[in-house]
Amino acid sequence: DAGVIQSPRHEVTEMGQEVTLRCKPISGHNSLFWYRQTMMRGLELLIYFNNNVPIDDSGMPEDRFSAKMPNASFSTLKIQPSEPRDSAVYFCASRRPGHFYGYTFGSGTRLTVV
Amino acid sequence: ELKVEQNPLFLSMQEGKNYTIYCNYSTTSDRLYWYRQDPGKSLESLFVLLSNGAVKQEGRLMASLDTKARLSTLHITAAVHDLSATYFCAVGNTGNQFYFGTGTSLTVIP
Helix, strand or coil: CCCCEEECCEEEECCCCCEEEEEECCCCCCEEEEEEEECCCEEEEEEEEECCEEEECCCCCCCCEEEEEEECCEEEEEECCCCHHHCEEEEEEEECCCCCCCCEECCCEEEEEC | CCCEEEECCEEEEECCCCEEEEEEECCCCCCEEEEEECCCCCEEEEEEECCCCCEEEECCEEEEEECCCCEEEEEECCCCHHHCEEEEEEEECCCCCEEECCCEEEEEEC
16 A cells, blocks of 8 residues: 655745646545645645545635546646745545545645745 | 644653643544644554544553543653654544644653
8 A cells, every 4th residue: 555645745836837736545545635734824624525526625725726636546736826825735635435534644745836 | 613622732841751632622523533743744643533432542642532521632651752743633524524623743852
């Protein structure tokens, strides 16, 4: 089991550029979550999917953010255009079916927008 | 919306001492999770607590759950430097979503 795989690990981009973060959940996990972590705001849930369907995107900050899950093994979080205030660590987590299972987190993507 | 509060936010303790981190939540839940995050790293699962009175122990860490009081505690016994990290509690609602506390940043001083 390779765990939840995120790429890239680090991303530095200029303001205004498009950024795409990628996540491969654990095989057999049917829920996927995107979180953002900053010192000021802590852990924030951006969006989550169940069986590839977006369930709650109320945490997506604004229209510049979008997320997709075209199949059970891949998800993307896109920011277009990026702004310096988007600088954060973005975590993807997945969860297997069943009421009591916890999340498994990926190693995160550290995004810096300059 | 389910609210989760942790305290303290920051904890500096000497090696060998005992301390407790508290996690309070606002509405009924039947599952609570503790995670550890080392600086610059991801969150790692520590404990899963699924019933009132549940107690789990791993080394110098012991977690408990009181669903009636809506309170979980993470007790640290005889702290060592390796326990320095940020600890998060998370509470599950009726769906798939977890609500995370603000985290407790623990520093163990020699």
